[in-house]
Amino acid sequence: MHDPRHPPLGGPPTPPPPPPDDGATRPAEDTAPPDAPHGAQTAGEPAPLPPFLGRPRAGTRWEVLAVVAAGGVVGASARYGAALAWPTSRGGFPWTTLSVNVIGCALIGVFLVVLQEAWKAPALVRPFAATGVLGGFTTFSTYAVDVERLIHDGKTSTAVGYLALTPLAALIAVWCAVAATDRALRGRRSAA
């Protein structure tokens, strides 16, 4: 199954469907599960498989790899710059990495909803910005190793707090970003 509104994050780019020109062309929300708004829970049967499960199309285009690499360079540079600007002392709470991850999660939520619902972007925009920039900006490995270092240094309470706060804040950030963007775009459409 493939949900046209939410294609695979890293999948080869497919041109997004043209945005509806007005509210009338938008499918009814309560009849088609794949078009259910973000946050909506359809009753009964589970909805179709999430979109990132779709099989990739044959072959990987070199330009996709190139834009993912370029985006990764941009994102990692921004993360490194943040680490230099707001360094975390040894044994201190890693606020910079936490902020980078939470901001990246919020941005991917906003970006992917805008891309699918409002912006007919060129095909390489998604792999560049979502897979490249935001994927390279956020990091799981630094989070995991920071927890290990804090425990090794005897800062157990800081480690536990950081361990729990990061996934909680990241999930809340992406959920709020998706819901708010969805609502803003719908409001704009119905006002049009």
Added chain:
Amino acid sequence: MTWLLVMIGAAVGAPLRYLTDQQVRARYTTVIPWGTFLVNVVGSLLLGLVTGAVAAGAADSRLQALLGTGLCGALSTYSTFSYETLRLAETGHRRIAAANVAATLLAGLGAAFAGAAIARTVWG
């Protein structure tokens, strides 16, 4: 100079994450986003090793910039992990979403601890 090393590492790490995800999705049809899981666990193991080696004095900070901040940082991702978890929960796969979070945290932390322990044993 250090900044350049971070950029080189990221230019390898990000496409590696993309390719891993593609390969996993081409081979397995499952609701679980194993590709993201895999890059996060491998990235954590490698970063544990690199950070441990640098802490023990067996490698210098340039290796940390190239392989740690650059490669592992761009290979692993929190944004895709969060977004995929949200999509699972929204499409009626709440238990799998919760399991994805638990499994990623458990395996990722286990990998970081294993990498650091190996580094201390070898170079400590």
